[in-house]
Amino acid sequence: MDLVIEARDLKKTYKMGEIEVHALRGVSFTIQRGEVVSIMGPxxxxxxxxxxTLGCLDRPTSGDYILDGESVAEMTDDQLASVRNRKVGFVFQSFNLLSRLTALGNVELPLRYAGITEGRRDRAKAALEAVGLGDRMTHRPYELSGGQQQRVAVARSLVNNPAIIMADEPTGNLDSKVGKEIMNLLLSLNKDLGTTLIIVTHDPKIAEQTQRVIRLRDGELDTSGEAEGKK
Amino acid sequence: MTFTQAILEALESLNGNKMRSGLTVLGIVIGVAAVIAMLAVGNGAQESITGSISSIGTNLLFVFSGSQDGPPGGPGSGRSGNNDRPLTLGDADAISDPFAAPSVELVAPVIQGNGVLTFSGENTSTTISGVTPTYFPVRNMELAEGEPINEEHLLGRMSVVILGPETAIALFGHADGVVGETIRIEGQPFRVIGVLVAKGGGAFGSEDDSAYIPFTTAQARLIKRSSRDQVDVIFVQATTAESVPQAAEEISNIIRTRHRTPIGYDDFTVFTQQDFLSTFETITGVLTIFLGGIAGISLLVGGIGIMNIMLVSVTERTREIGLRKALGARKRDILLQFLTESSLLSLIGGIIGILFGWFIAFVVGRVAIATGNNFVPVVGTDAIILSTSFSAIIGLFFGIYPASRAANLEPVEALRYE
Structure with missing residues (x-):
């Protein structure tokens, strides 16, 4: 199987005033296309x-990061924006939908920034239908329930056919029943479309549903419990 | 993102905060309207003044005593130096010599004073001019009724008077059918032989409020001057408008010779209508710039309002900016988005402001007409172009800083912003 993510010795250092904070101290791992991986850690x-870093929102201080064949560690801001647009779909804990836009408008956003005009509406509609919101397209976020909002966000994340979907605590703001639905939706998308799914979470129940868990501790891979994370 | 999309999105976002957008637009509206209205009033004043100067008479020159070195004063302002000779009838005669001054058509010496006119209990104070028969053609004045002052009146020092229409109304209550009545000027009886056609207000006060008597009568009985032949001002008509500078030169040479003035110093001043025009054009030009400048300040304040609101908007929408960046918006996408919003604000304000300013100018014109001033504000295309482009530039200029702040936000920081 081919690799969609290849991280080699990733380091990230922040400067907080005089103090240097080592957020990542040299992390290396790979993720294969179509895998469902969770990232855990206190x-x-x-x-x-x-x-x-994996979502290309930020660059590592040193090390190599190859996403779907492109080395992003040295890219400029605008190149990173382009990679995010084409290869990464985000699902956030707090949905992050634009309240002025309809569900359809929100899902169209990544296509707009990709410069796609032809068939944009149809693609956005298809994505909304894929998450089961075919009848809520013209609703605005405040007219939707939390679960529906997160479904819109999922539709938005997959509308550009990204290489990976990064989900940051996707069920964190939902009750357990709706959270389960969202998890099932994400997993079924992975099964149907083969999209690589990376879920950042601290909920072991979520992590249980993924094929592999990457555990972090103090900026390094925590390999002690690797075996039990595997299904 | 295409341009139309950017505009649609900006409209959507401005529409989302109607109150705030409206108030910001209002700042620009007031600024642009003020610029338009002020420039219109300035232009109107200029046209009204130059128009009234033109109505004084074509080809007209004024000669009065006193040098040009000081500030220009009106006729007979008595600013003459010690050695200055007053203008005399002799000077006027010399100017009318067709051989010495071929460019001069007509010469009208005038002596002026103020006096009280009475008629059966009514009285009015006005300017009394002692004039020769040439005065009326030189000044482009026509009689509504009666006859002009002629040589016979002049030779006989007759007690006859021609009234301006306003003076006639002040005395009789009406301006027609007054010929033949006898009024008193400073207690002396004068027979009314004519009434002038109304000309409207001029730059030098209304010429409709005046009284004209024969020069010799004024000299002998009403207006005393130290020397017998003294005149206050000589009105000269040049043969054509083109010959006005030529006539001025000829007149100057004649009077210089007669007064034996030292070289480089004239004890008299020849003023042409062009001089008046350019003087007043300068004055009204400065006035227009001044008014426009003050109005421009309010436009500037409106621009700062835009900047202020855009900065608030950027801060408020930090998360939105972060999200857009996460979804693949490049720096220039964000820059374009916010610049479009600020430009739209100022553009909408500019358009409304032009209409509003036009309306103000219209109202000012109406008020002027209602109060009897012949004054029409002129909204020029230059003012419209100026204020539109100025407000668009202000929208861009004051939008650039907030927009670039938005564009340069770090996506990670922006997404984390609460």
Whole structure:
């Protein structure tokens, strides 16, 4: 199987005033296309930094990161924006939908930034139908329930056919029943479309449903419990 | 993102905060309207003044005593230096010599004073001019009724008077059918022989409120001057408008010779209508710039309002900016988005402001007409182009800083922003 993510010795250092904070201290791993992986770790473990780096929102201080064949560690801001647009779909804990736009408008956004005008509406509709919201297209976020909003966000994340979907605590703001539905939706999308799914979470129940768990502790891979994470 | 999309999205976003957008637009509206209205009033004043100067008479020159070195004063302002000779009838005669001054058509010496006119209990104070028969053609004045002052009146020092229409109304209550009545000027009886056609207000006060008597009568009985032949001002008509500078030169040479003035110093001043025009054009030009400048300040304040609101908007929408960046928006996408919003604000404000300013100018014109001033504000295309482009530039200029702040936000930071 081919690799969709290849991280080699990723390091990230922040400067907080005089103090240097080592958020990542040299992390290496690979993720294969079509895999469902969760990233776990206590707060302060470098989880968020890892997600920002993998999602191309930020560059590592050193090390190599190859996403779907493109080395992104040295890219400019606009190149990163382009990679995010083409290869990464985001699902956030707090949905992050634009309240002025309809569900359809929100799902169209990534296509707009991709410069796609032809068939944009149809693609957005198809994505909304894929998450079961075919009848809510013209609703605005405040007219939708939390679960429906997150479904819109999922539709938005997959509308550009990305190489990976990064989900950051996707069920964190939902009750357990709706959360389960969203998890099932994400997993079924992975099964149907073969999209690689990376879920950042601290909920072991979520992690249980993934094929592999990457555990972080103090900015390094925590290999002690690797075996039990595997299904 | 195409341009139309950017505009649609900006409209959507401005529409999402109607109150705030409206108030921001209002700042620009007031600024642009003020610029348009002020420039219109300035232009109107200029046209009204130059128009009234033109109505004084074509080809007209004024000669009065006193040098040009000081500030220009009106006829007979008595600013003459010690050695300055007053203008005399002799000077006027010399100017009318067709051989010495071929460019001069007509010469009208005038002596002026103020006096009280009475008629059966009514009285009015006005300017009394002692004039020769040439005065009326030189000044482009026509009689509504009666006859002009002629040589016979002049030779006989007759007690006859021609009234301006306003003066006639002040005395009789009406301006027609007054010929033949006898009024008193400073207690002396004068027979009314004519009434002038109304000309409207001029730059030098209304010429409709005036009284004209024969020069010799004024000299002998009403207006005393130190020397017998003294005149206050000589009105000269040049043969054509083109010969006005030529006539001025000829007149100057004649009077210089007669007064034996030292070289480089004239004890008299020849003023042409062009001089008046350019003087007043300068004055009204400065006035227009001044008014426009003050209005421009309010436009600037409106622009700062836009900047302020855009900065608030950027801060408020930090998460949105972060999200858009996460979804693949490049720096220039975000820059374009916010610049479009600020430009739209100022453009909408500019358009409404033009209409509003036009309306103000219209109202000012109406008020002017209602109060009897012949004054029409002129909204020029230059003012419209100026204020539109100025407000668009203001929208861009004051939008650039907030927009670039938005564009340069780090996506990670922006997404985390609460």
């Amino acid at each position: 707060s302060g473990s470098g989880k968020s930094t890892m997600m920002n």
